Amino acid sequence: MAKVDRIKRQLLRDLVQQNVDLIEGRRPRPKPRHGSLWLGLRLAALALVSLALFGSSRLLSTLAEPGPAVAAAAHPGKKGAKPTLPAPAATAFAGFAAPRPVDAAIFPLAVRKVVIDAGHGGTSVGTRTPQGVLEKALTLDIAVRLKRLLEKDFQVVMTREADQDVSLEQRGTLANRAGADIFVSIHLNWIENRRSRGVETYYLGPTDDPYLTRLAAAENRESGYSMADMRHLLDRIYAGVRQDKSRKLAEVVQGALFHSMHKLSPEVADRGVKAAPFIVLLATEMPAILAEVSSMSNEDEAQLLIKPLYRQYIAEALAKGVRAYAQGGEGAPEMVAGEKGNPIHE
Amino acid sequence: MSEKKEVLRVGIDLGTSRSSISSSNGQRHVVESYVGWPLDMVARKVLKKNVLIGREALDNRSMLDLHRPLEQGLIKDGSEKDEAAVRELLWHLLSLAGADRESRDGLKVHAVVGVPAEALRINKQQVRKALQDAVDSLLIVSEPFAVAYGLEELLHTMIIDIGAGTTDLCVMNGRLPTEEDQRTLTQAGDFIDDQLMRLTRERYPEARFSIHMVRAWKEEGSFVGSTKTPVVVTAPVNGKPTQLDISREMQQACESILPSLVESMLDLLTRVQPEYQEKVRNNVVLSGGTGLIRGLGQRLEAELQAVGGGKVKVVKDPIFVGSDGGLSIATDAPEGDWEKLTG
Numbered sequence: 001m002a003k004v005d006r007i008k009r010q011l012l013r014d015l016v017q018q019n020v021d022l023i024e025g026r027r028p029r030p031k032p033r034h035g036s037l038w039l040g041l042r043l044a045a046l047a048l049v050s051l052a053l054f055g056s057s058r059l060l061s062t063l064a065e066p067g068p069a070v071a072a073a074a075h076p077g078k079k080g081a082k083p084t085l086p087a088p089a090a091t092a093f094a095g096f097a098a099p100r101p102v103d104a105a106i107f108p109l110a111v112r113k114v115v116i117d118a119g120h121g122g123t124s125v126g127t128r129t130p131q132g133v134l135e136k137a138l139t140l141d142i143a144v145r146l147k148r149l150l151e152k153d154f155q156v157v158m159t160r161e162a163d164q165d166v167s168l169e170q171r172g173t174l175a176n177r178a179g180a181d182i183f184v185s186i187h188l189n190w191i192e193n194r195r196s197r198g199v200e201t202y203y204l205g206p207t208d209d210p211y212l213t214r215l216a217a218a219e220n221r222e223s224g225y226s227m228a229d230m231r232h233l234l235d236r237i238y239a240g241v242r243q244d245k246s247r248k249l250a251e252v253v254q255g256a257l258f259h260s261m262h263k264l265s266p267e268v269a270d271r272g273v274k275a276a277p278f279i280v281l282l283a284t285e286m287p288a289i290l291a292e293v294s295s296m297s298n299e300d301e302a303q304l305l306i307k308p309l310y311r312q313y314i315a316e317a318l319a320k321g322v323r324a325y326a327q328g329g330e331g332a333p334e335m336v337a338g339e340k341g342n343p344i345h346e
Numbered sequence: 347m348s349e350k351k352e353v354l355r356v357g358i359d360l361g362t363s364r365s366s367i368s369s370s371n372g373q374r375h376v377v378e379s380y381v382g383w384p385l386d387m388v389a390r391k392v393l394k395k396n397v398l399i400g401r402e403a404l405d406n407r408s409m410l411d412l413h414r415p416l417e418q419g420l421i422k423d424g425s426e427k428d429e430a431a432v433r434e435l436l437w438h439l440l441s442l443a444g445a446d447r448e449s450r451d452g453l454k455v456h457a458v459v460g461v462p463a464e465a466l467r468i469n470k471q472q473v474r475k476a477l478q479d480a481v482d483s484l485l486i487v488s489e490p491f492a493v494a495y496g497l498e499e500l501l502h503t504m505i506i507d508i509g510a511g512t513t514d515l516c517v518m519n520g521r522l523p524t525e526e527d528q529r530t531l532t533q534a535g536d537f538i539d540d541q542l543m544r545l546t547r548e549r550y551p552e553a554r555f556s557i558h559m560v561r562a563w564k565e566e567g568s569f570v571g572s573t574k575t576p577v578v579v580t581a582p583v584n585g586k587p588t589q590l591d592i593s594r595e596m597q598q599a600c601e602s603i604l605p606s607l608v609e610s611m612l613d614l615l616t617r618v619q620p621e622y623q624e625k626v627r628n629n630v631v632l633s634g635g636t637g638l639i640r641g642l643g644q645r646l647e648a649e650l651q652a653v654g655g656g657k658v659k660v661v662k663d664p665i666f667v668g669s670d671g672g673l674s675i676a677t678d679a680p681e682g683d684w685e686k687l688t689g
Contacts, residue, residue, distance in 0.1 A: 007500050007520045008678055014522040015675070016683045019485050022470055023687070145532075152540070307525075309465070312532050 111326040113155040115175040117185035117280065118143035119290075122165030127190040129302035136163065138305055139186045142293065145315035146186070150322060172283020182249055183288035184322065185280050188305070190297045197298045198269035199261055201254035202290040203246035204282055205275025245287035247273065252328060253291055253321030260317035261293075264310075265300070291318065353454045353681075354445050356481075357496075357672020358436070359489065360459060360473070362416045362511030363535060363561075363635065365435060368669040369443035370677060376665050377401070377438065381431035382410030399438045404558070417511060421472045432476045440480055447480075456684050457481040458672035460489035463514040463528035483684040487675060489668055490516035491523055493633050496671025497661070502625035504614065506607070506646075507668070508636035510535035513603065515610050517618055517626060526617060529610045533603040535636040538564060542592070542599035550590050555581040563592065569640035570600050600639050608649045615653060627656030633664045 118140040120126035126135025140160065147156045157178045159171040166174075175183045189200065250273045258270040271292075281288045293314050295301045304310040355370040366376040377400035384390040384398075389409035398406060415421060415431035437447055445455050457480075459473055470486050477484050487495075490505040494516065499505065503518040513531040516523050543560045546553070559581065567577035577593045611630075618626050627650055632643050643658040650656035661667050 004498060004500065008495070010520075011495070011500065011522055012675070012679050012683070015485065015487060016679065016686060018522065020686050022474070022486070152544075307530075308532070309462070309530050 111154065111181045111322075113157065113178060113180045114150055114322060115157045115159065115178060115180040115183045115284075115286075116143045116146055116150075117159040117171050117175075117183065119185055119187040121160050121163055124165065127188065127296050129296045129305065130299060131302060131306070133296075133302070133306060135188045135296060138188055138296075138311065141308075142311050142315050142318070143186050145312055146184075146318050149315055149319040153323070154326075168279045169283055171280050175284045175286065175288075180284075180286050182322070182325070183281075183284045183286055184253070184318065185278075185288070185290040186318070187290055187292050189292035189295045191295050192297075194297045194299070196269065197265065197267050197295050197301050198271040199254065199257045199294065200271035200274060200292045201250040201257065202274050202276045202278060202281070202292070203243065203250040204277065204288065205243060205247075246281070246289060247275075248328070249287045249325050250289045250291075252325040253289060253318060256321030256324055257291060257293060257314075257317045260313060260320065264313060265304070267300070293318065352452060353456060354443070355456045355673060355676035356440070356443055356445075356458070357492065357669040357674070357676055358439060358457055358459045359492070359666075359668030359672065360416060360432070360435075360461070361509050361635075361668075362414070363509065364665065365416075365439060366666050366669040367439040367443050368666055368673040369445075370673065371444055373443045374666055374669070375439065375442040377435070377442070378404055379416055379435060380404050380407075380412060380414055381434045382407060382412040385409055385411055397434050399435060421469070421476060429472075429476060433480065436477060436480050454483075455481040456483045456485075456676055456679070456687075458485045458487055458492065458676040458679075460487055460492040460668050460672055462512045462530045463488040463490055463516055463523070465530070483687040485675065485679065485684075485687055487672065488514070488516065488523065488528060490514040490528065490633075491518075492668050492671035492675065493631070493661075494518045494671070496667060496674045497631065499629065499631055502622050503629045503631060504611070504626050506611065506630065506632050506634075506637065508534050508603075508607075508632070508634040510635065513607060513610075513634075513636075515607075515614055517614050519618075519622075527614070529614060531603075531606050531610060533606050534634075535561075535564070537603060538568070538599045538636065541602045542595055545595035545598055546590070546592050549592070549595060550581070550583070553581045553583050553588065553590060564596070564599070565635075567592075567596055568600050568636075568638075569597060570604065570645050571597075571641040573597070573640070600642075603636075604645065608646070611646065611649070612653060624654065627654060630656055630658045631661060632658050633661040633667050635664055637661065637664055 118136075120134075120136035120139060122136075124136065126139070128134050140163070143158060144161070147158060150156050157174070157180060159174055160166045171185075189198075191198070254270070254273045258268070261268045262270070276290075278290050281290055294305055296305065353370075357368045359366045361379055363379060364376055365379045366374070368374045380400060380403040382398045382403035383396070384393050390396070393406060393409060398410060403410060403412060411427075413428055413431040415428040415435065421429060421432050440446065440455065445453055457477065459477065461470060461473060465488070473486055474484060489509075490507045493507050494500055494503060494505045500518050501520045505514070505516045505518065507514045507516075511532070511534055513534045515529040515531075517527045519527065539557060539560050542564055543555075543557060546555070546560070559579075563577070563579045567579075569577075573593060576591050577596045578589050578591050580587050580589055582588065615623060615626060630646065630650070632646065637660060643660045646658045647656060650658075
């Protein structure tokens with residue numbers, strides 16, 4: 001009994017201090033860890049196991065829901081993490097579903113089918129947080145959450161639902177064959193200035209910005225296309241109506257994303273809507289965007305990303321954007337009934 | 347204004363579905379977390395109230411701008427109306443406990459409020475803002491911690507608290523749980539409701555029913571594994587009340603929360619120091635309204651076999667377990683500490 005009382009007193013002291021810190025706006029104090037040797041050993045073992053299981057879906061399922069997996073704690077992400085994407089064997093140019101001009105007469109249409117693309121996967125790990133959490137795991141987790149949020153109102157198709165390699169070409173082909181109305185690709189950013197936190201959304205278009213050219217080249221490396229091939233393909237599509245639709249989708253999603261995330265963390269900046277020649281967007285025949293939903297390079301953002309609730313917020317912000325786009329002339333209003341006004345979903 | 351001397355200590359469990367209050371004067375109350383304002387002058391005349399709360403609001407929802415202001419255990423983001431609804435709900439709970447706003451003079455209120463384990467700082471600040479006029483001092487705690495404290499399960503215990511909006515898991519090691527000791531999953535009671543709604547619609551597309559009916563069906567007949575008694579409900583089909591067997595749909599919906607729950611439970615266990623893992627495995631406490639799903643405790647025990655077996659205790663009266671825990675904390679916290687918590 002005396003032991004319980006002693007524990008209670010200590011717990012209350014810590015609890016009150018935690019609340020005082022909250023009132024005064026101080027960050028939580030690091031707790032002295034019991035058994036830090038055990039924790040170190042466990043992390044090391046986890047890293048070894050993770051390496052052994054690298055590429056398996058089992059690893060991903062561990063990463064996905066309960067929290068972050070420390071996949072490779074010894075190798076924090078750094079600038080250039082995206083350019084280190086492994087380049088698979090060159091994809092045959094002919095295998096690519098050639099982009100077709102889009103007839104403006106078919107618009108406006110209802111948004112019924114949404115393709116969600118979880119960036120990276122399998123051997124393409126993307127970037128990683130300083131703690132070693134991989135972009136491919138986080139994008140899949142957010143994508144699965146987004147799917148759950150949207151599937152009540154839309155048909156949802158995922159480009160991947162496990163930790164597997166899916167080429168950029170396959171992602172586009174899958175979306176085209178599914179007859180999707182919109183395509184949303186989820187990625188996490190790595191910003192050179194690690195103090196920066198922000199969200200940005202891309203649609204397909206030309207860019208003169210050297211940073212965006214480098215970023216697109218890094219993301220496109222898996223495709224096997226040269227930049228010359230890209231220019232050839234892009235010439236055929238930039239003028240299409242799809243670009244306008246994509247830009248509008250990007251604007252609406254970026255607005256929802258920034259509004260929600262800035263409310264949670266005022267430091268999150270609006271990095272805007274940008275055009276860039278990402279292959280995964282080029283390969284699709286419907287309005288398509290690539291959303292960089294967080295900055296893994298920022299320590300605070302990386303800490304938040306390991307929390308399921310934060311990833312849920314990101315998914316909800318994306319869902320809000322998709323619904324807003326669906327409502328904004330292109331969508332069927334009945335699909336979003338219950339979202340406005342009365343929050344009771346009947 | 348007279349100096350406040352008398353102190354009322356309360357524990358509040360603000361739930362997505364139900365909210366409860368336990369108070370040092372012996373009052374315990376639970377209300378459904380619904381708040382509604384009459385839609386127009388006619389509705390106000392009929393209802394004779396400016397705001398309706400709980401079951402009364404739900405029963406008169408056709409005349410109300412009805413809000414369920416908490417989502418996943420937190421105040422809904424970005425809606426002033428939902429923030430106002432939370433304030434109304436809190437004032438209602440306090441008035442039930444004997445601290446209404448009109449006759450509060452001379453009474454100090456010290457409150458402990460539970461929030462989901464992984465609530466972010468901004469969520470806690472929202473709760474603090476919502477309560478700032480209603481209470482004199484406020485202590486915010488993680489819900490599973492409040493449950494553990496109330497049950498005095500503070501050492502080598504795992505609390506699994508499944509509510510409507512969130513499932514909270516927390517390992518108690520005799521110290522304040524850190525982020526590593528806790529998990530919040532968004533698959534909980536509401537998630538099951540959504541699944542049950544979808545599955546029943548798929549099987550009986552011609553039947554008409556609302557989410558409120560689905561919730562009532564779940565509260566009556568939820569189970570995992572097998573059941574000897576089929577789950578049969580009544581819903582109108584082409585206007586005629588018709589009996590529908592939803593046993594299979596109920597099972598699928600209830601079991602839909604299992605994969606992430608089991609994974610999180612086992613993952614948290616692996617993070618416990620090895621010499622204490624067996625103790626924690628044998629002291630798993632299942633609480634919360636959704637924790638009452640028939641067969642869930644046994645199913646979790648079966649899953650624990652994979653790591654050497656364990657025991658799961660189900661809290662039989664989960665309605666007040668969170669608010670009672672909050673009241674225990676409020677009672678034990680020294681008066682001097684409350685003075686630091688007035689901001």
